[in-house]
Amino acid sequence: MQQTRRSVIKAGGALGLLAVLGSALLKPGRALAAWNKGAFEAKSAIDAMRALGITNTEESKDIVIRAPDIAENGAVVPIDVTSNIPGTTSISVFIEKNPFPYTGTFDFAAGAVPFVHLRAKLGESTPVRVVVAAGGKYYTTAKEVKVTIGGCGG
């Protein structure tokens, strides 16, 4: 009985230590954290956000997505995202109808302007959703991009 209690306490202690270590590693920004496999392999934007711990997103007009309304070539779609929300620390991009919607998270350390330009593959016409993390809260907006196949026009 006593023995069991001891080992339980020990195990608990080890877990606590792990948690402390984990949070210490996570603190300096996600650069040191592991690539979030669960989020990247999620088949829907909602599941990916859940895996990333993104909850309670608030629609915001202060996020500007610049992407073509109609993309002729879905293999290379330029997307510019600018966040005008003060204290922006990261921008995450979800291409909702791609097989794996979570496209990436861009982190800004002190000094970086919350802007990113990327080029992504779009499997079909889809909303491109952006989630901005600022001051411990999440803000979101989306833009519909139409992908024409074979250049026949939409």
Place this chain on the structure above:
Amino acid sequence: MADPMKIRATVQGDVADVRVLMAHPMETGQRKQAGKAVPLHFIQSITAQLNGKTVFSADISQAISRNPVFAFKVKGAKAGDKIVITWKDNKGETRTDETTVRAGS
């Protein structure tokens, strides 16, 4: 060894505009060649440092286009500062390149 990145950093006022082109196939694992799926091969993480301090980092998926291009902006940079960019892919391959911030026109 992957081909070197092309990095351009120009400063306008006190904001440096950094553009980078990485040579990488970014295979999605969905494409087929001779009936066989081409295995996943893509860049997973990127970090950029200004004078040794990380200013921009990213975790990305295979949905980023082949030969990825990224642009970002860093405040407080001046001509002569050093920008170092590193990427790492899902096969553990990595590449680091650097450039010097130039004064813009």
